[in-house]
Structure formats: C-alpha cells, structure tokens
Amino acid sequence: xxxxxxxxxxxxxxxxxxxxSQVIEGAFYEKKxxxxxxxxxxxxxxxxxxVEKLLxxxxxxxxxxxxxxxxxxxxxxxxCVLTDAPTWIxxxxxxxxxxVHSLPLIAISxxxxxxxxxxxxxxxxxxxxxxxxxxxxAGAFFNGxxxxxxxxxxxxxxxxxxxxxxxxxxxxxxxxxxxxQSLLGKCHGTRSLGSAAITMxxxxxxxxxxxxxxxxxxxxxxxxxxxxxxxGGTVVDTTGGPFDLMSRRVVCAGSEKLAKDIAAKLVQYxxxxx
Numbered sequence: 001x002x003x004x005x006x007x008x009x010x011x012x013x014x015x016x017x018x019x020x021s022q023v024i025e026g027a028f029y030e031k032k033x034x035x036x037x038x039x040x041x042x043x044x045x046x047x048x049x050x051v052e053k054l055l056x057x058x059x060x061x062x063x064x065x066x067x068x069x070x071x072x073x074x075x076x077x078x079x080c081v082l083t084d085a086p087t088w089i090x091x092x093x094x095x096x097x098x099x100v101h102s103l104p105l106i107a108i109s110x111x112x113x114x115x116x117x118x119x120x121x122x123x124x125x126x127x128x129x130x131x132x133x134x135x136x137x138a139g140a141f142f143n144g145x146x147x148x149x150x151x152x153x154x155x156x157x158x159x160x161x162x163x164x165x166x167x168x169x170x171x172x173x174x175x176x177x178x179x180x181q182s183l184l185g186k187c188h189g190t191r192s193l194g195s196a197a198i199t200m201x202x203x204x205x206x207x208x209x210x211x212x213x214x215x216x217x218x219x220x221x222x223x224x225x226x227x228x229x230x231x232g233g234t235v236v237d238t239t240g241g242p243f244d245l246m247s248r249r250v251v252c253a254g255s256e257k258l259a260k261d262i263a264a265k266l267v268q269y270x271x272x273x274x
Contacts, residue, residue, distance in 0.1 A: 001119055006135050009063075009112055009120055013088075014131075016058040017108050020051045021126030024093060024108070028127055034100055042166040043096045048072050051092035051108065059088050071219045080218065080274045082246060084115045089222035089245075094123075095195030097166070104128055109197035111222025113245075121223035121230075123197045132201040132227050140204050140231035149233035149254035150206040155261050158187045158209035158253075161199045165215040172215065175269040179212075182265045200224025203252050204231035210253035210262055212238060214269045218245050228252045234259040238266050246274040 027047045035044050052072045059066065067087040074080045082089075088110060093099050095106040104127035112120040123132040132147075134140040140147050152158050160183060164176055183190060191208060193199045197220060199211045204227045222245060225235050234256040236242065238249040240263035248271045253259035 001114060001136075003135075003138075006119060010122075010133070010135060012062045013059065013110055013112075013120070013122060016055050017110070017122060017124050019058070020054050020092070020108055021124065023047060023051050023054065024099075024106070024126045028099070028104070029102055032100055039166070039168045041097075041168055043100055044072065045093070045096060045100065047099070048093045048096060052090060055090055055092060055108075055110070056088070069218060071217065074217075074219075074274075080246075082113065082116060082218070082274075086112065086114045088112050089219050091197060091219035094197040094220060095193075098194040103194065105193050105195050105198050107195055107197040107201075109219065109223045111219075111224075111226060113222065116245075118222065118226035121226035123201045123223050123227065125198065132204060132223075134204075134223075134227040134230035136226065136230070138230070140227045142201075142205050147205040147231050149204060149228065149231045150209050151232070151254050152209040153255045153257040155183075155187050155258060158258060159189055159191065160187050160262065161191045161193060161202070161208050161211040163192050163194070163196070163199075163213050165213065167215055172269055175214070175267050178267045179265070182267075183262075196220035197224050200228055200250075200252055203233055203254065204228045206254065210251065210258050212249075212251040212262055212266065214238060214249045215271060216248050216250060218274045221245060221250055224252070225250075236260065236263060238263055238268060240264060248272075248274060
C-alpha cells in the first residue's frame, strides 16, 4: 500500500479521534449512565456508543468501500467478520471501567487492517493527551516521537502486566489466579492498568516489559499489536504460537524470548472466537 494512501487514512482518522476526544473529555468527570453487557463486570456507557457512532460515521463517509468492526456495534448484534477488505477495528473507550470511575487510563483504539494485515494503529488517551501510533514499516511513535520496547529477555528482570478481565466465570477466574501465582516472585512485579490498548502501548514504549491476557477482543488488540511490533516487540498467542487477532488472547513483550517464556508458564483458557 502506498505511503500517501496510508497517510490519508491516518490524517482522516486523527481528525475524527480529536473530535471524539472532546466527547470523552466532556463526559469524563460527569456522572455516567452505566449499563452491563455480558455480566455485571462488563460495562458500557452512553459515551462508548456516541464515540463509536461518531468514528464509524466519519470514516464511512470518507471511505465508503471500507468495512468496520466496532465493540458496541458487535455488542448490539452486528456480526464480527474480518475479510480481506480494508477494515477499521474500533474500541471507542478502551478501559470503560476506568472511565466509569474517572480513572484516566482510557483510550480510543483504532486499527486498520488490509487483507487481514494491520497497516495503521492509533491509541489515544484524551484525558492525558497521549497518542501512540504506528504505520506498517514506519516505526512506532508516542506524541510524534519514536519509541522502542525495552528489549528485556529475562523474566526475573521484567515488569509484567495482566488483567482479571470483565468475566465472572469461576473457571476463568481460577485460571487467572493460577497464572498470576506462576509469575509472582519470578519477576520484578505485576501490574494491571485496566486498558488493553494502554497496556500494549506501554509495552511498546518500554514502560513495562510484557503483557498477557485471556478474554480480549479484536478491538482491544488491533492497534496495539501493530504498535508493539513496529516498536521492535513480539506479539504471540498465549500458547507461544502465531498471534491470531480473533483468538481473544495475547502475549506481547519486549523480546521474543520473554514472550515465549511467559507463554510457556500459562495455563490456557479456551473461549469462543470473535
């Protein structure tokens, strides 16, 4: 794909992200109307829905032949189908629980895939004014400055992120605890940031060395996967095999060795694919 075409996609998307940021900023410190989706831990607000509509409508107007996968559209019943057509994969407010509590670790996350390969990724935190971005083959950036992963290879020297997720399934919760227990005392520590997009971006800039999670969706990972790879990192399946965007699980790290070492320790949890 030509560089000027990707640049057109990027600039158009950023204009819409800036508009969407104003919506999120206006609602951030206000009382939110909160509803549950799959369970009481899986939250959605009016802002999630408003922002997704703004983004999809704007991108569809600019690129009418493109397709879309959005978190709230899928929750509303639309099928999550990834084809070879240019497809924007959108999470309007990644970290909704953080948003509900006015914790500013949230992001608009947008990935563009062409022929099922990521060509553009944008993760933007409208509250902290932080933008992570990547274009295929052009590196990764934070507020316009190049970023790189830590490059750490040793688990014993690593800071590792994971999440408890938004599921109340006791089987999954048991797996989460088993996996956490297998890492405690074997690394510098563990952290939970509450947003998959923010966490993958933090791996990309070297703030943490690795991240793993089960139960994610394509919109949680589409932008972050490209940004981590373009920052020199590794993204794999939780089994250590090739990453599959629709598999709902991920390990990303500052080195291939660290990613594979973490994957080797994980108890697996099988879920329905996106």
